Amino acid sequence: METRFSVPQGSFELTRPGVGPRSPLRAWDSADEYVLGELPEQVGLRRLILNDAYGALAVALAGEETISISDSFVALTTARSNLALNRRDEPTMGSSVQPMPENLDLVIIKVPRTLSLLEHQLHQIRVVCSPTTTIIGAGMTKNIHSSTVDLFERIIGSTTTSLAKKKARLIHPVFDPDLSPGDSPWPQEAELNVGPPHGEVRVSVQAGVFAGPKLDLGARVLLGALPSKAERVLDLGCGNGIIGTVLARQLGCHVTFLDESYLAIEAARSTFALQNLDSTADFVVGDAGAGLQSEQFDLVLNNPPFHESNAITDATAWRMFIEARRVLVAGGELRVVANRHLGYHVKLKRVFGNCETVSSTRKFVVLSCVAGGS
Ligand SMILES: C[S@@+](CC[C@H](N)C(=O)[O-])C[C@H]1O[C@@H](n2cnc3c(N)ncnc32)[C@H](O)[C@@H]1O
Structure with missing residues (x-):
């Protein structure tokens, strides 16, 4: 298993549970590399990471003002052990059933496997974001469909997507304060x-x-x-x-x-x-x-x-x-x-x-x- 994760924020050692040394699986994907390579420099430090799979984003962006939220116990546990492995300060870690933090400068949302979870999370972040919040979606092209982009358009605002890089793509919605998408339809x-x-x-x-x-x-x-x-x-x-x-x-x-x-x-x-x-x-x-x-x-x-x-x-x-x-x-x-x-x-x-x-x-x-x- 490849374990060295090198991005502009540093070079880190990342492991993934249950994966042997000869496995091609890694603890990150090229959407993590893409989004970390493209982060705008001028945004403030209060950052929210959603759906980080094994802590790659949390490790790279660790700092007092970073908050990482996931629905997965395994993802949060693995992120904690990767943070410890790299002697990084643990960001605030939270589960999907806690309220979203407020006053955010940046939200990175790794596109989850199901549209329903994406829909729910976009509704949740819409409530705590403002036009000054930079929101970036990141995912592998195979998981980003027109229905994915439509959700960003409908709930956050006008949305563009980046060119694909190593089979990953970024999604850039612009927060529209005049949209009224209603409440999350879940549960x-x-x-x-x-x-x-x-x-x-x-x-x-x-x-x-x-x-x-x-x-x-x-x-x-x-x-x-x-x-x-x-x-x-x-x-x-x-x-x-x-x-x-x-x-x-x-x-x-x-x-x-x-x-x-x-x-x-x-x-x-x-x-x-x-x-x-x-x-x-x-x-x-x-x-x-x-x-x-x-x-x-x-x-x-x-x-x-x-x-x-x-x-x-x-x-x-x-x-x-x-x-x-x-x-x-x-x-x-x-x-x-x-x-x-x-x-x-x-x-x-x-x-x-x-x-x-x-x-x-x-x-x-x-x-x-x-x-x-x-
Ligand atoms: C095939 S589904 C079955 C769900 C439900 N029992 C049913 O039959 O409809 C498997 C379930 O295992 C959960 N799961 C996956 N990995 C797990 C883990 N490491 N520990 C506990 N549950 C896990 C998933 O979240 C999912 O809800």
Whole structure:
């Protein structure tokens, strides 16, 4: 892995979790290099960075007046370790569920994967910016579409884009004080039909959270193959909380909802509350289950992610399986849904020593492993 990040602000060492020395993946992209190379000199120092993936922007721009906000627990944690590695003062770090800071001179917004999160964030920054704030969007050309630029036009003001450089592009909106784009349309609620025997479930839909106002196909398959007994359950990578909520509704069990996305945890909290259940729940922002006490659940439910940042990888799924094994009591079960072609039963067998198929469709399998089994 290439680790030396050289930009006009300095030369830094940047690492990315779970990436081996021979991997082509790096902790930054050419949009980071592009935006740091083009920063206007005359802007003041109160800077907001949104959606920095592994801390490249925070490390380069570290200083008292820099604030870095992300929806990703993993991104914030990695940024902190890269700041420490480079002995840089830690900027103020915040999550996407905190209010946006005010009196900003500069906002750099790395274009997020989903348009809904971009839309929500542009509404949030519009409220705290003024015509004196320089706002720059940065992203890889493959993630910048006319719909992306339209959002900047509609919410911030007249927008131009730069020429592409190393497959990256910058977006330059000019703050228009006379625009009235209204409030952010997020969060919303949606009624999902999750199929028999569960029927309709009302869910909270937060900007950028997995599956949006729809039910993921894999989640649907797992919901059709839930166990009939459990008391202490972990919904690992819970997204909007649909899986744990349906189980709590059915069994009255205690569910801990865990995700690395702050907005996902907000969505799960609201989804659970919308059901008015008597059972209780915990809501945890964390990385794959690290930090949870060992041997405390009798069931872990998991529809694992297949990408980290913009890279397709099973590294997170692996870590989730290992953590699931650790947090289960002896005899407890991990139930996973996955695309059949991913061959996860091999990995699960390696972690648990056993793996059974509970149900399957043409595309998905639901796999079950027992902790302490053989
Ligand atoms: C395939 S989605 C499943 C969401 C939800 N359980 C469902 O079935 O609709 C995977 C979820 O894992 C979360 N995730 C990704 N990386 C994670 C990590 N390192 N730790 C915890 N959650 C993570 C994502 O934010 C996403 O919500």
